[in-house]
Amino acid sequence: MNNAKLMSTDEVAGLLAAGHTLLVAGDRRALARLPRGSWIGGTIPYFMTEAGGVVDRDNVFANVLPPDMSLDSVRLYDAGGLRGVYQDGPEGGASFIIIPASSAPHLAFAQEAQEYPGFLDKPLVGWISGVHLEDLGAASPAVVDGTTGEVSEDKAVVMHCRLAADRTARLDIVNLFTQGGGDTLTFEQAGFSVGEVLVNGVPRSFASYLTEKGIDTKLPLVADYYGAMINVSFQAVDADADEVKLYAPVFPGVEYRIAAPVADYVSAFAAVVPDEAEGASFACNCILNYVYGGLEGQRTKGAVGPVTFGEIAYQLLNQTFVYLQLA
Amino acid sequence: MIPEKARPEWRSLLLSDTQQQFRFLALKLLMNRLRSRLRTDQSPSTVDACVGELHAFAIKNERFVQADLASIFR
Numbered sequence: 001m002n003n004a005k006l007m008s009t010d011e012v013a014g015l016l017a018a019g020h021t022l023l024v025a026g027d028r029r030a031l032a033r034l035p036r037g038s039w040i041g042g043t044i045p046y047f048m049t050e051a052g053g054v055v056d057r058d059n060v061f062a063n064v065l066p067p068d069m070s071l072d073s074v075r076l077y078d079a080g081g082l083r084g085v086y087q088d089g090p091e092g093g094a095s096f097i098i099i100p101a102s103s104a105p106h107l108a109f110a111q112e113a114q115e116y117p118g119f120l121d122k123p124l125v126g127w128i129s130g131v132h133l134e135d136l137g138a139a140s141p142a143v144v145d146g147t148t149g150e151v152s153e154d155k156a157v158v159m160h161c162r163l164a165a166d167r168t169a170r171l172d173i174v175n176l177f178t179q180g181g182g183d184t185l186t187f188e189q190a191g192f193s194v195g196e197v198l199v200n201g202v203p204r205s206f207a208s209y210l211t212e213k214g215i216d217t218k219l220p221l222v223a224d225y226y227g228a229m230i231n232v233s234f235q236a237v238d239a240d241a242d243e244v245k246l247y248a249p250v251f252p253g254v255e256y257r258i259a260a261p262v263a264d265y266v267s268a269f270a271a272v273v274p275d276e277a278e279g280a281s282f283a284c285n286c287i288l289n290y291v292y293g294g295l296e297g298q299r300t301k302g303a304v305g306p307v308t309f310g311e312i313a314y315q316l317l318n319q320t321f322v323y324l325q326l327a
Numbered sequence: 328m329i330p331e332k333a334r335p336e337w338r339s340l341l342l343s344d345t346q347q348q349f350r351f352l353a354l355k356l357l358m359n360r361l362r363s364r365l366r367t368d369q370s371p372s373t374v375d376a377c378v379g380e381l382h383a384f385a386i387k388n389e390r391f392v393q394a395d396l397a398s399i400f401r
Contacts, residue, residue: 114356114360119360120353120356120357120384121387123353168390168391170391171352171353172352173352224346225355225356225358225359226346226347226348226349226354226355226358226359227347227348227349227350227355228349228352228355228356228359251363253363253366253367254359254363313352314352314353314356315356327390
């Protein structure tokens with residue numbers, strides 16, 4: 001991907017001065033050094049680069065919008081306003097979204113995006129901003145509207161873009177996880193926090209089930225959406241509180257299974273990621289894949305972008321590589 | 328060319344016990360959403376509305392759904 005790379009804030013300032021429109025990921029202090037201009041950004045210091053996975057608090061990762069894509073508008077959305085996100089962009093265009101982790105818009109989008117008016121009408125791609133893992137609890141994820149300089153911890157930032165008339169944008173995902181051969185797990189209520197699970201239809205404590213079965217919670221829950229493997233990742237299992245916390249909500253009526261193990265993330269990823277992902281206009285991968293897959297210093301077949309606290313391809317995803325390409 | 332909305336395959340696609348495997352991500356997500364809705368309500372008006380939504384989506388995304396629909400509309 002030659003339109004996206006890790007660069008200094010001075011280089012980014014130069015691109016903005018030259019009239020480019022950018023999507024930027026970086027540490028909060030690095031983003032604060034950028035001038036106002038045609039860009040949106042989100043906080044994160046982890047990146048997949050051509051040289052491999054890196055942690056960098058000084059440089060930022062910038063995607064230059066391709067020539068056939070142009071800025072329509074930039075907006076900040078609160079949780080309620082996000083309901084209109086699919087309808088606000090131009091017809092035939094695509095939109096980029098960044099949401100601060102654990103903010104009200106994050107929770108709302110995760111649970112309600114599928115019911116937003118115009119859901120799937122146009123590609124909506126992006127990520128959940130985060131912090132250095134050493135700063136969890138001490139620093140807050142944020143997003144930036146570069147056109148105004150506004151930094152927000154409780155709003156999503158969206159860049160709506162137009163596309164040249166002869167181009168279309170296609171959004172796709174690469175998920176290494178598939179459903180394992182274990183129990184079928186269903187839930188009667190939607191939520192990020194779960195007390196009770198139905199195991200093959202029989203209700204029981206989810207925390208006890210995971211503990212007694214010795215489930216490796218680095219493996220996500222996986223649902224099969226007509227061939228799309230959709231993950232829900234585990235955040236914590238609290239046996240005392242009888243509660244399981246998740247990084248995305250489970251939904252009633254959806255059948256989940258614990259994922260089959262992936263022996264080596266890097267080689268497995270290289271085997272399945274399509275060549276087209278290397279030329280993507282935008283891509284991102286999950287912090288859990290970065291950490292659990294040992295991606296620091298490892299190349300992922302030329303697939304580059306920010307490493308995120310959640311991925312968005314129309315809806316919230318976990319432990320998934322997301323990419324947008326123009327055709 | 329997207330098949331007409333009156334074709335029975337649209338309805339079968341939504342109500343069949345068999346889960347097709349598609350290639351186009353947005354179609355996969357739409358099918359999941361429509362099937363979720365029909366899980367609790369299979370009244371004629373809801374089925375018609377879901378068929379209409381699926382058909383409109385196919386027309387709008389004709390370029391991307393051709394391969395997926397080819398195996399259904401023979």
